[in-house]
Amino acid sequence: SQQGEEDPQALSIQEGENATMNCSYKTSINNLQWYRQNSGRGLVHLILIRSNEREKHSGRLRVTLDTSKKSSSLLITASRAADTASYFCATAYRPIQGAQKLVFGQGTRLTINP
Amino acid sequence: DAGVTQSPTHLIKTRGQQVTLRCSPKSGHDTVSWYQQALGQGPQFIFQYYEEEERQRGNFPDRFSGHQFPNYSSELNVNALLLGDSALYLCASSSKKGMRETQYFGPGTRLLVL
Numbered sequence A: 001s002q003q004g005e006e007d008p009q010a011l012s013i014q015e016g017e018n019a020t021m022n023c024s025y026k027t028s029i030n031n032l033q034w035y036r037q038n039s040g041r042g043l044v045h046l047i048l049i050r051s052n053e054r055e056k057h058s059g060r061l062r063v064t065l066d067t068s069k070k071s072s073s074l075l076i077t078a079s080r081a082a083d084t085a086s087y088f089c090a091t092a093y094r095p096i097q098g099a100q101k102l103v104f105g106q107g108t109r110l111t112i113n114p
Numbered sequence B: 001d002a003g004v005t006q007s008p009t010h011l012i013k014t015r016g017q018q019v020t021l022r023c024s025p026k027s028g029h030d031t032v033s034w035y036q037q038a039l040g041q042g043p044q045f046i047f048q049y050y051e052e053e054e055r056q057r058g059n060f061p062d063r064f065s066g067h068q069f070p071n072y073s074s075e076l077n078v079n080a081l082l083l084g085d086s087a088l089y090l091c092a093s094s095s096k097k098g099m100r101e102t103q104y105f106g107p108g109t110r111l112l113v114l
Helices: none
Strands: A004-007 A010-016 A019-024 A031-037 A044-050 A055-058 A061-066 A071-076 A087-094 A101-104 A107-113 B005-007 B010-013 B018-024 B031-037 B046-049 B053-057 B064-068 B076-077 B086-095 B111-112
Touching: A004 A087, A010 A019, A019 A087, A019 A107, A031 A061, A044 A061, A044 A071, A044 B046, A055 B053, A071 A087, A071 B010, A101 B031, A101 B046, B005 B086, B018 B086, B018 B111, B031 B076, B046 B064, B076 B086
Parallel strands: A010 A107, B010 B111
Antiparallel strands: A004 A019, A019 A071, A031 A044, A031 A087, A055 A061, A061 A071, A087 A101, A087 A107, B005 B018, B018 B076, B031 B046, B031 B086, B046 B053, B064 B076, B086 B111
């Protein structure tokens, strides 16, 4: 299976702490993306990191990619209650020219306690 | 700028029936992808449409079919519904100009099959 695996499946921390989620995958990718989902609603795109990049920042988010280990991590700094959600990594493949297919992991359920 | 819209938001059907779900992509996007998300799981890729043709397909039976219209909107049809088809169906749009990398998701249609 090409599906990525996220670790941990669930994470509960205090507001203000940092949260780290990890993702591993099995085959070569074009890019890796992180999405957030609140209460079973639509997914919100957070950040994209290409296969030739090692680290990327966006606000309080920091993503790293290690293609030799086929793994990525998402760090959320100074967490807030509003960060409570499920976070998914999605690996992007181009099975045919012009198209892109996303393969999602099962997600990490993050709970921020006030 | 309207985002991705989907209709209906919720739907209840019985086994054996047929269902049609609809999606309008984000303004400026020409590509639509469909995903199925079972409860507690990550989204699973169904298929992707652009230029009014199915360009790639995930591991879903022929009961799942789709269509893309000249205005880039799309439909997902599921025939002979099974209990296991109960899920959140997500539509995502992207653009050829953006190399179809980042996908923007709609709020989803929650289908319950009884």
